[in-house]
Every structure is written in C-alpha cells, then in structure tokens.
Amino acid sequence: xxxxxxxxxxxAKKVFATDDPNLYIVDYKDDATAFNGLKKGTIQGKxxxxxxxxxxxxxxxxxNGIPTHFVEQISDRETVVKRVKIVPIEVIVRNIAAxxxxxxxxxxxxxxxxxxxxxxxxxxxxxxxxxxxxxxxLAMGLATREELDLIASYSFKINQLLTDYMKDLGIExxxxxLEYGKLDDGTIVLADEISPDTCRFWDSKTGEKLDKDRFxxxxxxxxxxxxxxxxxxxxx
Ligand code: TMP
Numbered sequence: 001x002x003x004x005x006x007x008x009x010x011x012a013k014k015v016f017a018t019d020d021p022n023l024y025i026v027d028y029k030d031d032a033t034a035f036n037g038l039k040k041g042t043i044q045g046k047x048x049x050x051x052x053x054x055x056x057x058x059x060x061x062x063x064n065g066i067p068t069h070f071v072e073q074i075s076d077r078e079t080v081v082k083r084v085k086i087v088p089i090e091v092i093v094r095n096i097a098a099x100x101x102x103x104x105x106x107x108x109x110x111x112x113x114x115x116x117x118x119x120x121x122x123x124x125x126x127x128x129x130x131x132x133x134x135x136x137x138l139a140m141g142l143a144t145r146e147e148l149d150l151i152a153s154y155s156f157k158i159n160q161l162l163t164d165y166m167k168d169l170g171i172e173x174x175x176x177x178l179e180y181g182k183l184d185d186g187t188i189v190l191a192d193e194i195s196p197d198t199c200r201f202w203d204s205k206t207g208e209k210l211d212k213d214r215f216x217x218x219x220x221x222x223x224x225x226x227x228x229x230x231x232x233x234x235x236x
Contacts, residue, residue, distance in 0.1 A: 001025075001080060011037060012050070012197060021083070022184075026051075028077045032197070034216040036128050043215060044223050048076045049230045050195035055079055056233060057162065057194045064161050066154055068190040069181055084181025084191050088123040089132075089142055091151060093159045094175040098200055099213075101175075110207070116159060118152055123179070150188050151180055158190070166201065169232040171210065174200035196226050 002019040009015075011033045016025040028047035033040050051073065058070040071080040094117040097107040101117065120137060121129040137143050143151065155178055163173045176199035181191035192198070196211040203210060210225045 001074065003078075012047075013193070018080070023071060024081050024083050025074070026079050026081055028079075028193075032212065032215050034212070036125060039216070041215060043226060046197070046223075046226055049226045050193055050197060051077050051079055053195050053230060053233055054193040057165075058190065060165060061158060061161060061190065064157075066158055066161070066190055067187065081191070082181075082183060082189065084183055084189060086123070086191060087143055087147070087151070087180045087182060087188070089137060089151070089180070090121040090123050090129060091155050091178040091180070092119040092121065092175060093117070093155050093178070094119070095159070095163065096172070096174040096200075096202075098174050116156065118155060147188055154180070154188075154190065162194070162199075167204065170204045171229065171232065172202045172204050174202055176200065196229055201229055 001023070003025050004017040004019060007015050007017055007024070012029055012031060014027040014029065016027065018025055028051040030042050030044060030046045031040070032043045032046060055070060055073045058068040062068050062070065069081040069084055071082060073079045094101055094113060097105075097111040097113060098109045101107065102109045120132050120134070122132045122136070122140070122142070123129060134148055137148060138145065158178065159173070162176070166173045176194065178190060178194075179192035180188050182188055199211060200213060201210040202208065209219065210229050214220065214222045214225050
C-alpha cells in the first residue's frame with residue numbers, strides 16, 4: 001500500500017489517495033475545532049486516540065452486521081479505508097438531552113429523552129451544517145428514500161450496540177454523530193469516525209464529561225478525558 005497525493009484536508013483528518021484506486025488512507029490530526037471552525041486548538045494525542053478508538057468500534061460494529069469503510073490500521077494515526085463518496089448528511093442520534101437540542105427545545109441537559117431522537121444535518125460548512133428533515137434530503141437529492149431508511153435503521157442499531165458497549169465501560173452514550181459513504185456499486189457503509197470528537201460520553205457514576213465538550217466549553221482536562229475513554233476501551 002503506497003500513500004500518494006493528499007486529496008482533502010478536513011478539520012480533524014487528512015485523506016490521501018493510494019496506489020489502489022479503491023482505497024484511501026485517513027490520517028488523524030491533533031487539531032480541534034468547534035462552532036464550525038470558529039474556535040481552534042490542539043488536543044495533544046487526540047489523533048492517535050481517535051484513530052485507534054474509531055477502528056476498534058468500527059470492527060465491533062462490523063462484527064454485528066453494520067457495513068463500514070474500515071480496512072486496516074497501518075500506523076497510530078493512519079488507517080486504510082474503502083473509497084466512498086460521502087453522503088452529505090450528518091446523522092445525529094440522541095438518548096439524553098444535551099448541546100444544541102437542549103438549547104433549541106429548552107430541555108435541561110441530562111434529561112432522559114422518552115424515545116431516541118434521530119436528526120439530519122446538511123453537511124455544508126458554509127451554511128453551518130443546517131438541520132434538515134427527510135423531505136429536504138429528498139428534495140435536494142442528497143439521498144434516496146431507500147438510502148435514508150437504511151441510514152436510519154443502521155443508526156438506531158449502532159446506537160443500541162454502542163450504548164451497550166459503553167455501558168459496560170461505565171460510560172453513558174448521550175448522543176453522537178455519524179456519516180455514511182457510498183461505494184461504487186451503491187452500497188451504503190458507515191464512514192468518518194466514532195470518537196470523543198463526535199460523541200458525548202458521560203461517566204455513568206459521576207456524570208463527568210469525557211468528550212470534546214471539555215474543549216468546546218473550556219472546562220480543562222481535555223487530554224485526560226480522551227485518555228480515560230481510550231483506557232477504558234482498550235485497556236491502555
Ligand atoms: P450538538 O448537540 O452540538 O448538535 O451535537 C450533537 C452530537 O454531534 C455531539 O455528540 C457532538 C456531535 N457533533 C459532531 O460530531 N460534529 C459537529 O459538527 C457537531 C455540531 C456535533
């Protein structure tokens with residue numbers, strides 16, 4: 001596997017072409033942003049943790065019937081993934097009220113939702129990733145009805161799998177964001193990452209935040225929180 005030209009640099013990752021047209025290499029950075037890039041910083045060691053953790057969880061999901069883009073980790077920051085076209089929809093799953101849902105609906109953070117909430121955002125930085133519904137997604141041609149249904153059903157299943165998995169580690173899965181991609185043959189697979197950047201994790205006993213909210217909200221102990229989640233997940 002030869003790493004070739006850089007195709008894309010995002011806020012937290014770079015994507016490279018390889019000598020195999022069907023494979024990319026993702027390279028995780030320590031850079032952190034929040035509020036659509038308005039707040040910038042570095043979280044020491046984040047790239048290594050997010051790479052390792054994402055791959056661990058993607059393999060667990062894959063074993064449990066969720067197709068993913070994961071192929072092989074090749075270094076502490078780099079992973080080979082299948083080449084996909086990202087579906088420009090960010091899928092957010094919520095079990096407990098927090099963040100933008102709490103703000104928008106006036107539901108105090110930490111309130112258990114009576115049923116799981118699924119939200120879609122249109123993945124467009126210039127527009128600030130606005131929330132959309134199925135009708136918008138269809139009207140804009142972002143996905144077909146069948147694709148949206150599949151994405152929703154995968155997302156609910158992932159929620160169940162991750163909630164159970166994290167619970168055993170003493171972590172409550174509050175909410176998280178997923179992205180999907182499409183292979184050449186049209187197959188939808190889970191892509192992007194699953195990490196403290198993209199999930200809210202609260203310690204089951206103390207309620208302590210173990211995720212990027214510590215950075216977003218200037219709470220301190222950011223690196224320690226990422227390391228704590230990594231430690232519980234991987235035993236290191
Ligand atoms: P929110 O409460 O700010 O809408 O965030 C919901 C979840 O989505 C939370 O776990 C953090 C994650 N998220 C991302 O991964 N990327 C983003 O750009 C945003 C806004 C949220």
